[in-house]
Amino acid sequence: MGHTTAHDGGARVTRLVWYRVLVVGGAIALLEVLCLTGAIDKITMQAPHLIMRDLYRMLVSGRMNGAISKTLSNTALALVLALGVGIIIGALLHRARALRDTLDPLFATYYAVPVFAFYPFFIVVFGLGDLPQVLIAFMLGVVAVIVNTLNGLDRVPQVLLKTARIMQMSPIDTALRMTLPSAGPYLLTGAKLAVAYAFIGVIGSEFIMSRGGIGYEISFAYANFDNATMYPLIVLILLASVVINGVLSRWEQRLLVRRGMR
């Protein structure tokens, strides 16, 4: 059946983890050396271990809690909207052949459009609050979800749909218990993209213009040469997205292995 034994698989995974640790650790070590030797001067960037110290101090002091919660909650909102609206539109378009064929080329070229260019327009219309930021993040993510949803629905085997009809399943029952799980891996791909775009959209918007949030704090720290705030925040975002993506990837891996697709 083409599977390595559990022993081989486990050893291979551990080896890969070690490689990853070596690569990332090596890069950080290199950075550390460059900073400590002065090749990168203190004004440009402090050494990685100092960044971690500053991050710890920042989190403990709690002065960024407001910004962090604003950014994370807006990101979560944009994500939920992109997923919800994206999956529903994908499902509807899947049944409306003509409309889908009309929109296909638009979806294909969508990501060439600089969505951030709409941000000032949204601020003029909606004011400088959370809405324009959530909207930008939503706009970035929703098409990725739609396209992946359509892809997943395309790949539901006909034989499963026939089986659902033989079993007298209602359309909703078929959609929830047959179509959705069958398209699962593809929906998960869309979700991973939507998570990334939600972060990019919210933090990028906050960077451009905002009253608060992590992106705003980074922008403010940057303008004031406040490395002790700027780099820790960047590392914080990095860690958050790596962790979330890691969780999603782990889930995806389990899903695919169970189906024999990995």
Added chain:
Amino acid sequence: MATPQVRLQGVGKVFMAGEPPAPLHAVGPVDLELKRGEFFAVVGPSGCGKSTLLELIAGLTPATDGMIEFEGRPVAGKAPEGMGVVFQDDASLPWLDVTANVAFGLRRAGISREAKDKRVRDVLSLVGLSDFATSYPAQLSGGMRQRVCIARTLVMQPRLILLDEPFGALDQQTRLLMGDELLRMWRETDATVFLITHALDEATMLADRIGVMSARPGRIVDVVETRWPRERDSRIIEHADFGAITARLWHTLREESLKTIGRSGA
């Protein structure tokens, strides 16, 4: 005489196919009756409409002409209750384990949890998959996955089981063994079985009656009775009449197959 369980009269199916769409006469006219509890096999050349015929009976596609009745009620493009279908393609659900796969259709059955679990366990034992109850389809061989699909169909206790070349993807020896299993299940469940196969020996071995379909548009041009005892298995191959029946099938089938090849200009 008992009313037939399935009745087809003058049934035909025309598809619109091609660019620009032109009518494609796939099947018909077909007249056929299936008796309750019998094992009926259908053989025919490639592309003659065997699968279309099965889908017509199952209500997966509406007939363009004629009338189809299941247990006295018309089948009109909607799958009637009491039928089970095993397709040629693997229809096991990859996101569920074997037990959940088999129990999948029982959700709406309105029977108690314990009764459901018992039915699933019994059927798993009937198809020989008890040891794999918690495995996932991806971990099973092709033949085992087909058994999962058969179990999922049987657990709903259908009165008519339709199988579309269910063993098509398997090797010859597995096919013969699966044939034995199918006969055993047929005897234990008392269902009517309608089996499409392109293997003549399989049809002869398994069926009470065998219908031979013509080249497209498929009509039933011959029905052969085997008169085998209900208690039979693959060793029926040794029976004196086995060769004669298979020969008769091939005699008709060869003519129809040649027509099919001739038509495609080979």
